[in-house]
Amino acid sequence: MAELFPLAEELSCSICLEPFKEPVTTPCGHNFCRSCLDETWVVQGPPYRCPQCRTVYQVCPQLHKNTVLCAVVEQFLQAEQARTPADDWIPPARSGASSSATEVACDHCLKQLAVKTCLVCMASFCQEHLRPHFDSPAFQDHPLQPPVRDLLRRKCPQHNRLRELFCPEHGECICHICVVEHKTCSPMLLSQASADLENKLRHKLAVMYSHINGATRALEDVRAKQHSVQDSMNRKMEQLRQEYMEMKAVIDSAETSSTRKLKEEEKRVYGKLDTIYQVLVKKKNEMQSLKAEVELTLAKGDEFEFLEKAAKLQGMSTKPVYIPKIDPDHELIKGIYQSALNLKSELKRSLKQLQEKKAEEPIASGDMGEHGSESTPKYTRPAKKTPRK
Missing domain, CATH: 3.30.40.10 (Zinc/RING finger domain, C3HC4 (zinc finger))
Known part of the structure; x- marks a missing residue:
């Protein structure tokens, strides 16, 4: 096998x-x-x-x-x-007890053991009640045979004769009269049919034994393949987890770098605006002080004192507030944001190509590479841009 x-x-x-x-x-x-x-x-x-x-x-x-x-x-x-049966297997032995070897009671006295069964009388007799079959000429043509057990069950219900033949075509025991109805069949003696069917059943049992062995090996192979697939998938999932961890680290690094650049630009612009704010506060306070002195001078009644003070104040110049243009570096911000968009687009494109490739190609049984490089797309970090001053 x-x-x-x-x-x-x-x-x-x-x-x-x-x-x-x-x-x-x-x-x-x-x-x-x-x-x-x-x-x-x-x-x-x-x-x-x-x-x-x-x-x-x-x-x-x-x-x-x-x-x-x-x-x-x-x-x-x-x-x-x-094929011959396996050497390590012996078919079970059939019971060798024959129906003629068992004890059968005399059908006449129901006390003594029968010594013969008459196939015409369809009854079993002990030695005493069998005597007429030997002494009387009327019974001389009655065939006798060793005692038959369950005689009633072995009788042909149609002809009341002992069923001594077996019809393999119909799978039933028949008597000699039934042979007329089975003339197209191939009846055989019960002993011959029994031996033939016993050999066939023994051979069938041997074939079944081979099939069971084959099924056992097939079960073991399937279970081994299950464990192999499970182990292989566990390894691949671990490789996949490592790859995604690396991709996440690349994305996190890109996010950290972009966020740091934006915060540096925010700090630069915010610092310059804060300096301007402090200058404006100082200028506003100076102008308010000058305004208060002018109002106080205008309120003086002494003309001599007024002229001296007014002439001094008149010489002090005042200018409107000037706010310099301080804006964030929009080109830098745009470049940082565009880098994030490019990384996202590249990721989506790679995943889409991978899904389309899997849909077109049959599932491969080979393992991934050492780090899953055959099926996992690689990503490169976007190039750093020099901030504009």
Whole structure:
């Protein structure tokens, strides 16, 4: 079975996991039992999908019997059945107790043990009550045989005769008169039929033993593959987590750098405006002081004192307040914001390309690289721009 097991997998339906029965081929090239695929699509309904590759069919495709595959499966099953049973397995022995070896009571006295059964009288007799069959000429043509147990059950209900033959075509025991009704069959003696069926059942049991061993190995293989897939996915998820952590670190670094530049620009502009504010406060206080002196001089009554004070105040000049233009570096702010937009657009574009690639290509079974570099896009930090002074 070891050398046939790989072939058994190839010749098995992926729905019922048994050898193909009337295999059919889908347009996408996969094989299934006709009944399995029909039942699957009846339950699934349109649109119809291939159970193996998930190809979609809006209309149920026409399925044709794969005659070549059917012949291969038949030859495989014949080769499997012809194999000898495993050496380490011995079929259970059939009970050797024959019905004639058991104790049967005399049907006449119901006390003594029967020594013979008459196939004409359909009764069993002890030594005493069997005597007429030896002494009387009327019983000389009655065939005798060792005592038969459950004689009533072995009688033919139609002809009241012992059923000594077996019809393999109908699978029933018959008597000699029933042979007329089974003339197209091939009846055989019960002992011969019993031995023949026993050999067939023993062979069937050996084949079942091989199938059970194969199923056990298949279960172990499936469980091993489950563990392998689980371990592989855990490794890939850890790699993926590391990659996303690196990407997050790149984004966090870019955000920190951009935020620092904006705060530096804010500090520069805010500092200059604060200096201007302090100068304006000083000038306002000076003008208010001069205003108060002018008002006080105008209120003086002494003309001599007024002239001296007015002449002095007249010589002091006053100018309107001038506010220099202090604005943030809009080009710098625009560049920082544009860098963030470029990083976001690049991230979206890379993710979209990756999703489209996965949708177009079949799922690959190979592992990712050491750091998942085959499937994870790399990002570069935006170039730093020199702040404008």
